Amino acid sequence: MRAGSPHSGRGGFVLTPAEFQREFLDVVRKRKDPALGVAFRGAGKLSNPEALNVYAEGYGARMFESLGENFETVWRVLGDEAFIEAARAFAQEGVSRSRNLNDYGETFPAFLRERFAGSTFAAALSDLARFEWAFADCFNRPFFPPLTAFDLTEFAGCADIRLEWVPSLEVFEAQHPVQRVHRDAGTEAGWNELVDNPEATVLLLRRSPTGVVSHTATPQLVGLLREFKRHVELSRFIEAAGSMERVSEWMNEIVEVGVLASLIPVQPPSST
Numbered sequence: 030m031r032a033g034s035p036h037s038g039r040g041g042f043v044l045t046p047a048e049f050q051r052e053f054l055d056v057v058r059k060r061k062d063p064a065l066g067v068a069f070r071g072a073g074k075l076s077n078p079e080a081l082n083v084y085a086e087g088y089g090a091r092m093f094e095s096l097g098e099n100f101e102t103v104w105r106v107l108g109d110e111a112f113i114e115a116a117r118a119f120a121q122e123g124v125s126r127s128r129n130l131n132d133y134g135e136t137f138p139a140f141l142r143e144r145f146a147g148s149t150f151a152a153a154l155s156d157l158a159r160f161e162w163a164f165a166d167c168f169n170r171p172f173f174p175p176l177t178a179f180d181l182t183e184f185a186g187c188a189d190i191r192l193e194w195v196p197s198l199e200v201f202e203a204q205h206p207v208q209r210v211h212r213d214a215g216t217e218a219g220w221n222e223l224v225d226n227p228e229a230t231v232l233l234l235r236r237s238p239t240g241v242v243s244h245t246a247t248p249q250l251v252g253l254l255r256e257f258k259r260h261v262e263l264s265r266f267i268e269a270a271g272s273m274e275r276v277s278e279w280m281n282e283i284v285e286v287g288v289l290a291s292l293i294p295v296q297p298p299s300s301t
Contacts (some may be wrong), residue, residue: 175287197236
């Protein structure tokens with residue numbers, strides 16, 4: 030399809046580029062009848078409305094496909110009819126501003142909570158959707174091999190070092206144990222248990238070579254990762270721990286869950 034003169038049809042006034050984009054999006058998102066849309070010349074034998082309908086159908090299909098991929102378990106627990114209706118309503122709420130289709134759906138969990146407000150499962154559904162979004166977002170980040178306990182011995186002579194977390198690290202909090210129903214692929218029994226038994230959950234998500242792994246973290250480690258979101262100097266790490274015994278406990282947990290990406294000397298190795 031080729032764009033013609035961008036006339037609005039309102040007395041022949043020429044649209045600005047911004048108005049033209051809004052008109053076109055209104056058509057492809059089916060807020061307007063294609064016959065009332067902006068002036069286009071259909072390629073080949075397509076009429077203007079037919080050509081615009083090609084864009085409209087394609088736009089809706091790609092948005093729905095993206096939501097379906099990122100929220101598979103939500104789809105299963107809602108069922109086809111409710112999920113499709115919710116996806117269509119969400120598409121009418123606003124236009125994605127990102128050029129990356131992977132970013133579409135970030136506000137879908139909040140949308141679901143509002144859409145099903147008043148139901149007994151709204152909070153659980155929103156938590157499940159937030160978990161699936163965090164999971165998908167983590168999957169789309171690069172994998173960085175975490176350090177092992179053996180790697181730490183190389184920096185024993187450094188006066189101070191900076192501990193850097195893996196770039197895919199995500200601290201996820203919810204009021205329901207959503208990882209269980211997600212793991213069970215949204216079975217009816219798992220979903221009912223999730224709704225009926227809320228339980229505060231804190232998970233660490235990170236990218237692995239084959240997907241995403243989650244770990245249940247201690248409150249102490251979660252607090253540390255919240256305070257130092259990307260990295261922390263060992264001296265501040267020791268200060269936050271309060272004792273060498275706790276430093277050892279925290280470091281063991283950090284290595285065990287695989288969130289430590291690198292150690293960078295802050296000062297040259299000491300001469301002693």
